[in-house]
Amino acid sequence: MNRITTNEITGKANTRTLLLDDNGRIIDNFIVFNFNNNDRLLISDSSKISDLYKQVTKYIILENINVDDISYSYKRLSIVGNGSFKLLSKILKSNILLSEKVFFDDFSFFTFIDKSKPIEWIDIIIQSKDLSKLEKIILDNIPKISDLNFKKFRFKYLITILDEVIGINPLELSLIDLISFSKGCYIGQEVIARMDTYNKVTRKLVRLISDFPFEQKKISTHKSKNVGQLISTLCEDSEINTFLALALVKNKDIANSVFCGAKPVFISD
Amino acid sequence: MLKNQVPINTIEITQKAASKVKQFAKQKSMSKYGLKVSVKGGGCSGLTYVLDIVEGHDEEDKIIKSSGIEVYVPKKAFVFLAGTVLDFSDGLNGKGFEFANPNAKKSCGCGDSFSV
Numbered sequence: 001m002n003r004i005t006t007n008e009i010t011g012k013a014n015t016r017t018l019l020l021d022d023n024g025r026i027i028d029n030f031i032v033f034n035f036n037n038n039d040r041l042l043i044s045d046s047s048k049i050s051d052l053y054k055q056v057t058k059y060i061i062l063e064n065i066n067v068d069d070i071s072y073s074y075k076r077l078s079i080v081g082n083g084s085f086k087l088l089s090k091i092l093k094s095n096i097l098l099s100e101k102v103f104f105d106d107f108s109f110f111t112f113i114d115k116s117k118p119i120e121w122i123d124i125i126i127q128s129k130d131l132s133k134l135e136k137i138i139l140d141n142i143p144k145i146s147d148l149n150f151k152k153f154r155f156k157y158l159i160t161i162l163d164e165v166i167g168i169n170p171l172e173l174s175l176i177d178l179i180s181f182s183k184g185c186y187i188g189q190e191v192i193a194r195m196d197t198y199n200k201v202t203r204k205l206v207r208l209i210s211d212f213p214f215e216q217k218k219i220s221t222h223k224s225k226n227v228g229q230l231i232s233t234l235c236e237d238s239e240i241n242t243f244l245a246l247a248l249v250k251n252k253d254i255a256n257s258v259f260c261g262a263k264p265v266f267i268s269d
Numbered sequence: 270m271l272k273n274q275v276p277i278n279t280i281e282i283t284q285k286a287a288s289k290v291k292q293f294a295k296q297k298s299m300s301k302y303g304l305k306v307s308v309k310g311g312g313c314s315g316l317t318y319v320l321d322i323v324e325g326h327d328e329e330d331k332i333i334k335s336s337g338i339e340v341y342v343p344k345k346a347f348v349f350l351a352g353t354v355l356d357f358s359d360g361l362n363g364k365g366f367e368f369a370n371p372n373a374k375k376s377c378g379c380g381d382s383f384s385v
Contacts, residue, residue: 003311022314022375022384059310062343185312190377 001032001040004059004187006170008180014100014112018178019055024169024191028052029162029178031112031123043076043112043125045162059187075131077124079142080153084120085113091141096122107133116177118157151234155244158205164232164246171201172248203228206254208245212263219247219258219265227253230260277352277371279333280306280340286357286366287336294322301325303332303339306355307346312382314375316349318368348372349385 001009007017009032019028030052033041044052049071057067079088089095094102096111109126126134145153154161158174165173171192179192195201208219213235219228228249236242249258249267258265275281282290282304294302303326307319326332326341333340342350354369364380373383 003309003317004315059315061308061310061316061349062345063309185317185377185382187311187313187315190313 002183003185004056005032006179006186006188006192008183014110016112016114016116016178018170018175019052020170020186020188020192022188022191024188024195025167026162026165026170027055029165029175031114033110033112033125041070041074041110041125043074043123047163073128074125075128077126077131077134077138079122079124079138080117080119082120084122087142088122088138091137104137105133109134116175117159119159148234151232152236152244155207155232155234155246158207158246160205160231160246168231168248169195169201171195172203173205202250202252203248204251204254205231206247206249207268208247208258208260208265209268210243210245210260210263210265211241212260213243214245214260214265215263216261219249219260221253222257222259227256227258275352275354275371280335280342280350280353280355282335282338282340282355283357284336285359286355287338289357289359289366290322290338297322299324303341305330305341306350306353307343308349313377313379314382315384317382320366 001017005017005019007015009015009017011034014031014033016029016031018026021027028044028046028051030042030044033043035041042052042056046052049069053067053069060067085097089097092102092104096102097113100112101108101110107130109124109130112123112125114121114123124134160173170179181193181196214230214233217230218226219230220226228247231246231248233243233245236244254267258267290304299322302322302324305321305323308316309319311317323341327343329344330341331344331347333342349372350370352371356367356369358364358367367380370383372385374385376383
């Protein structure tokens with residue numbers, strides 16, 4: 001894992017890391033859990049677990065390593081938003097900041113504090129058979145968020161999901177916390193190191209607001225010069241015609257007027 | 270034999286590389302040895318060359334004799350290394366052991382990692 005992914009994977013801490021291609025572009029974003037002394041549990045953000053399975057097994061040459069897809073055995077819940085740590089610790093009667101394995105009633109589960117997110121974010125990994133027990137306890141105290149409201153939440157904090165950013169350079173997404181610049185080589189390391197060292201990151205993730213639906217993927221200047229691309233769009237409020245998007249825009253054009261199709265869009269702070 | 274004419278069912282090490290291997294073996298006081306040439310997953314481009322001076326070969330190794338040295342290549346790794354020439358570059362700008370691998374589509378700047 002340490003040789004193929006971006007972050008420092010040690011035998012102690014659970015770590016979120018990126019798998020890149022040899023051009024430094026995102027293939028997957030996953031958590032490496034220290035399951036026991038010899039085993040690691042990989043929790044991928046991908047909607048297609050088979051892709052991660054193929055990518056990891058591709059790099060096993062002589063090592064005596066087995067990879068099994070056990071995605072049916074485990075589920076993930078995420079508790080997000082400021083105050084999550086305190087609230088979850090109170091519900092579970094256990095300080096979740098101190099322990100990665102939590103025992104509750106007759107079941108247990110793992111927690112992962114995702115420090116790469118700009119807001120409090122806890123991932124809970126639990127065996128599928130115990131999910132309903134935990135869900136009941138959580139949902140009695142914390143409201144479940146709809147897909148639309150979760151998307152609005154993500155857009156507010158400039159949080160992308162993996163399926164939106166496959167093929168994009170992680171430095172453009174400010175995923176710097178998932179990259180170790182002091183460890184040895186990993187796939188795509190040369191490109192990442194070069195871009196970082198020579199300050200060659202030319203695009204930045206921004207939030208766009210428009211009075212019109214985003215009809216094209218390209219962002220351009222008034223002279224139709226291409227300065228960015230859309231990553232994801234959302235209709236925030238159809239009654240007052242407010243549309244949002246996450247986009248990558250060239251740094252030097254962020255202060256300029258930009259357009260999607262012929263329609264002006266506003267880069268929001 | 271030119272580097273690009275190494276038969277595809279073998280790998281070759283140059284006299285210069287062989288001399289360097291002998292030198293390292295002598296430093297380790299090894300009288301009976303071979304050069305293990307292998308690959309592992311990972312590194313800048315996806316795969317990384319592995320070199321080691323070992324006392325004997327493993328059961329699964331392909332054994333090749335080149336420039337007076339026994340070279341051991343694990344069979345699973347051979348598919349990535351077939352036709353490779355291992356040379357040694359020294360001097361002020363030398364890079365050490367260098368692989369000319371016909372299977373490599375690209376390699377990293379230092380030459381230790383490659384992709385097929």
